[in-house]
Amino acid sequence: MISQTININHRIGIKSDISNVYEALSTIKGLSGWWTEEVSGDSNVGGKINFFFRSLTGELQGQMVMEVTKSIANQAVHWRCLEGPQEWIGTDFQFNLTQQGEHTIVLFANLNWREYVEFTSHCSMKWATFLLSLRSLVEEGKGRPAPNDIKIDNWN
Amino acid sequence: MISQTININHRIGIKSDISNVYEALSTIKGLSGWWTEEVSGDSNVGGKINFFFRSLTGELQGQMVMEVTKSIANQAVHWRCLEGPQEWIGTDFQFNLTQQGEHTIVLFANLNWREYVEFTSHCSMKWATFLLSLRSLVEEGKGRPAPNDIKIDNWN
Numbered sequence: 562m563i564s565q566t567i568n569i570n571h572r573i574g575i576k577s578d579i580s581n582v583y584e585a586l587s588t589i590k591g592l593s594g595w596w597t598e599e600v601s602g603d604s605n606v607g608g609k610i611n612f613f614f615r616s617l618t619g620e621l622q623g624q625m626v627m628e629v630t631k632s633i634a635n636q637a638v639h640w641r642c643l644e645g646p647q648e649w650i651g652t653d654f655q656f657n658l659t660q661q662g663e664h665t666i667v668l669f670a671n672l673n674w675r676e677y678v679e680f681t682s683h684c685s686m687k688w689a690t691f692l693l694s695l696r697s698l699v700e701e702g703k704g705r706p707a708p709n710d711i712k713i714d715n716w717n
Numbered sequence: 718m719i720s721q722t723i724n725i726n727h728r729i730g731i732k733s734d735i736s737n738v739y740e741a742l743s744t745i746k747g748l749s750g751w752w753t754e755e756v757s758g759d760s761n762v763g764g765k766i767n768f769f770f771r772s773l774t775g776e777l778q779g780q781m782v783m784e785v786t787k788s789i790a791n792q793a794v795h796w797r798c799l800e801g802p803q804e805w806i807g808t809d810f811q812f813n814l815t816q817q818g819e820h821t822i823v824l825f826a827n828l829n830w831r832e833y834v835e836f837t838s839h840c841s842m843k844w845a846t847f848l849l850s851l852r853s854l855v856e857e858g859k860g861r862p863a864p865n866d867i868k869i870d871n872w873n
Contacts, residue, residue: 567724568723568833569841570833570837570838570841571838571841571842571845572835572838572839572841572842572869572870572872573842573869573870574869574870574871574872661871662871664870664871666870666871668835668838669838670838677724677726679728679824681726682726682727682728682824682825682826683728685725685726685727685728685841685845686727686728686729686845686848689727689841689842689845689846690845690849692842693846693867711849713728713729713730714728714729714730714820714822715730715817715818715820715822716728716730
């Protein structure tokens with residue numbers, strides 16, 4: 562049997578100092594500015610962060626719990642998914658940062674899906690739009706966190 | 718040796734009849750409305766399509782040649798890359814379509830990268846923005862093809 566890992570990988574550049582990008586990824590307030598408005602928990606290493614996703618009318622549509630497995634100032638924020646969509650549980654999420662001239666480069670990865678399913682494609686597209694939201698937050702002061710996120714298909 | 722394939726996969730929904738999406742993917746005029754303004758060649762199966770990417774001041778920055786390996790009305794458009802970035806040559810590009818209620822669902826794939834490199838992450842993000850451009854073209858009549866594409870990082 563051939564072992565394959567299925568990953569989502571994106572690269573985005575943000576015209577800002579790396580410390581601003583790290584702050585948006587490593588604090589509860591920062592995360593609530595670009596991924597989903599409703600975030601709580603402990604964003605230190607070993608802590609658990611709760612993300613709640615609601616419809617525009619307030620109905621709970623999804624919830625994720627991420628354990629912070631790494632948080633190194635201006636370098637990296639890593640999570641492991643403890644609760645959420647079945648396909649996400651046990652997979653790893655990484656934001657790795659480098660400063661390159663006027664850009665902070667974010668290498669995003671969601672690693673170790675057990676198999677490719679159509680939901681993988683949905684999440685890949687959706688993460689791309691959330692990275693654009695992260696960029697808007699850092700560059701312009703306003704992101705598009707859920708429930709005002711960009712809808713991408715009929716699974717939103 | 719473990720054989721791994723590295724793929725980019727995205728899913729987007731477009732609120733339009735599937736025939737309009739197929740037209741945007743299967744005709745020279747359609748492709749020039751969302752990927753790059755400068756497209757020429759033969760979009761029939763077995764034909765070769767040339768895509769030219771220029772800077773805003775007209776300088777040639779990149780060129781791809783895709784062979785059309787499948788084109789089935791309202792179902793699928795597939796290409797194989799013959800010329801372009803070294804990492805792309807021999808990889809396959811697929812747009813598979815289904816109608817689901819008011820949405821046409823596009824499953825995009827760029828299959829069989831030989832290895833993961835940072836350029837893979839760049840291309841994954843970039844393809845996501847081009848799929849948003851495809852949706853804008855079909856839903857609103859105007860996409861964002863190069864050279865007016867959304868710039869995503871310092872490799873644009």
